[in-house]
Amino acid sequence: xxxxxxxxxxLKKSFGKINVLKGIDFSIKKGDVSCIxxxxxxxxSTFLRCINLLDYPTSGEILYKGENxxxxxxxxxFYRSKVGMVFQQFNLFNNMNVLDNCxxxxxxxxxxxxxxxxxxxxxxxxxxxxxxxIEAKPSQLSGGQxxxxxxxxxxxxxxEILLFDEPTSALDPETVGEVLKVMKDLxxxxxxxxxxxxxxxxxxxxxxxxxxxxxxxxxxxxKPEEILVNPKNERTxxxxxxxxxxxxx
Amino acid sequence: xxxxxxxxxxxxxxxxxxxxxxxxxxxLLISLLGTIIGFLIGLGLxxxxxxxxxxxxxxxxxxMILNGLITCYVEIFRGTPMMVQAIVIYFGMQEFMGISFSxxxxxxxxxxxxxxxxxxxxxxxxxxxxxxxxxxxxxSIGMSHGQAMIYVILPQTIKNILPAxxxxxxxxxxxxxxxxxxxxxxxxxxxxxxxxxxxxTYETFxxxxxxxxxxxxxxxxxxxxxxxxxxxxxxxVHASSTMPILFLKxxxxxxxx
Numbered sequence: 001x002x003x004x005x006x007x008x009x010x011l012k013k014s015f016g017k018i019n020v021l022k023g024i025d026f027s028i029k030k031g032d033v034s035c036i037x038x039x040x041x042x043x044x045s046t047f048l049r050c051i052n053l054l055d056y057p058t059s060g061e062i063l064y065k066g067e068n069x070x071x072x073x074x075x076x077x078f079y080r081s082k083v084g085m086v087f088q089q090f091n092l093f094n095n096m097n098v099l100d101n102c103x104x105x106x107x108x109x110x111x112x113x114x115x116x117x118x119x120x121x122x123x124x125x126x127x128x129x130x131x132x133x134i135e136a137k138p139s140q141l142s143g144g145q146x147x148x149x150x151x152x153x154x155x156x157x158x159x160e161i162l163l164f165d166e167p168t169s170a171l172d173p174e175t176v177g178e179v180l181k182v183m184k185d186l187x188x189x190x191x192x193x194x195x196x197x198x199x200x201x202x203x204x205x206x207x208x209x210x211x212x213x214x215x216x217x218x219x220x221x222x223k224p225e226e227i228l229v230n231p232k233n234e235r236t237x238x239x240x241x242x243x244x245x246x247x248x249x
Numbered sequence: 250x251x252x253x254x255x256x257x258x259x260x261x262x263x264x265x266x267x268x269x270x271x272x273x274x275x276x277l278l279i280s281l282l283g284t285i286i287g288f289l290i291g292l293g294l295x296x297x298x299x300x301x302x303x304x305x306x307x308x309x310x311x312x313m314i315l316n317g318l319i320t321c322y323v324e325i326f327r328g329t330p331m332m333v334q335a336i337v338i339y340f341g342m343q344e345f346m347g348i349s350f351s352x353x354x355x356x357x358x359x360x361x362x363x364x365x366x367x368x369x370x371x372x373x374x375x376x377x378x379x380x381x382x383x384x385x386x387x388x389s390i391g392m393s394h395g396q397a398m399i400y401v402i403l404p405q406t407i408k409n410i411l412p413a414x415x416x417x418x419x420x421x422x423x424x425x426x427x428x429x430x431x432x433x434x435x436x437x438x439x440x441x442x443x444x445x446x447x448x449x450t451y452e453t454f455x456x457x458x459x460x461x462x463x464x465x466x467x468x469x470x471x472x473x474x475x476x477x478x479x480x481x482x483x484x485x486v487h488a489s490s491t492m493p494i495l496f497l498k499x500x501x502x503x504x505x506x
Contacts, residue, residue, distance in 0.1 A: 052389060054385050054388060054389065072304075077388075077391045077392065077393050078391060079391075080388060080389060080390070080391045081390060081391025082391075083389075084389065084390070085385075085386075085389035087382060087385070087386065087389075089380075089382050091380070091382035091383060091385060091386035092386070093383060093386065093387070093400075093401050094380075094383065094405055095401065095404040095405050095408070104390075104400055104401075105390035105391060105392065108392065108396050108400060109390060109391040109392055109396070110391075150386075153390065154389075154390070157390050157391065
């Protein structure tokens with residue numbers, strides 16, 4: 001399994017006495033899109049945050065291109081610059097305008113010169129259709145606009161993989177579409193992505209793999225058709241059943 | 250000959266106006282420099298207090314000691330009157346270390362250290378009031394803790410704590426008056442001297458009170474303006490759709506570490 005971009009072995013995370021992740025095994029290849037679904041509190045977000053070490057795992061291994069990022073002296077900041085993250089609450093830098101949000105990391109972390117950073121940022125802002133707003137501060141943007149800038153910020157770092165933590169959950173139904181469209185385009189362009197989401201139709205459309213998590217473990221994972229249409233695990237069935245009932249009722 | 254109240258005030262301003270001006274200048278100098286230096290002390294030590302725990306035990310031990318020292322500094326200088334600090338530092342330095350400053354320099358040092366002690370806690374609170382998501386986002390694009398603090402967290406912190414800093418400045422303008430105990434020729438000291446020369450307590454101190462009031466009022470207005478400016482305008486300009494966007498080379502080939 002040499003061509004796994006990220007491989008995770010027996011990952012555990014506990015906060016004090018509460019075990020949130022109870023041994024996760026997971027891998028993703030370059031160009032793949034995985035969606036993680038599951039009920040609230042199942043550990044989906046914690047799992048995602050463990051992948052780029054915003055929450056430091058209690059035990060286990062995270063192999064990035066075959067190298068364990070949890071070993072001592074591994075350059076965590078460098079690893080994080082390769083693993084981008086898009087947050088539910090956008091988290092744009094409030095003290096900077098849209099353009100600076102997308103250039104600061106390139107200039108300060110990747111040590112690019114400002115002009116090439118700006119060029120790169122403008123390219124991705126254009127891609128998410130936010131290049132008209134480069135002068136705007138985050139407080140002047142709508143939720144959907146903020147999220148699109150956040151995606152451009154992550155893309156500007158030329159990350160190998162992008163993690164999405166419920167990117168549309170804080171948006172109103174109308175703006176969800178614009179963000180999902182951007183993500184769909186990214187998936188088609190071959191970007192590696194791991195997406196925590198509650199948008200089942202979207203998950204089915206874009207992903208090569210769907211992972212169902214409950215109570216800190218991966219209950220079932222496989223192709224979207226297998227998981228969403230013919231789930232084998234009891235808990236997956238229950239979750240999806242409630243989802244369908246919830247949506248139609 | 251008996252003068253009325255206003256005649257006395259006129260007499261004082263006429264004869265001792267330049268004394269008042271000099272005293273006011275010293276008061277402003279000490280309180281302004283003291284506030285700025287104290288602000289910087291607070292920014293440094295307040296940020297040091299928020300350093301993340303590391304995985305190495307030795308580093309954590311030093312962090313703990315650093316934290317303890319900062320706490321001692323804050324508690325001691327917040328817990329004793331500035332007048333006492335002034336005497337202890339000014340005369341103590343002379344007696345035990347043979348170091349003597351001019352009273353004005355000593356005054357600036359004392360006000361700075363004192364303001365710093367208050368600002369440490371203000372800065373800590375200011376850092377904590379910034380949404381934790383900002384730090385997470387900074388880390389997620391690979392910034393180190395230091396970079397995240399400098400480019401993302403502290404700019405927002407400073408904006409948050411500007412009102413509290415202005416408050417400190419106004420308090421300092423008034424509290425420099427205690428420095429008269431080490432003979433700093435600030436406004437209060439000058440006023441006392443003038444009173445000694447003409448034996449008119451009431452009129453002389455009314456003039457001093459007015460000067461203090463005008464100073465603090467002006468500073469308050471100026472700070473309000475500064476805060477408004479830092480908030481920025483509510484509008485932004487749409488970048489022109491004809492703006493040239495260049496796609497010259499593929500992104501990020503040469504950016505490895």
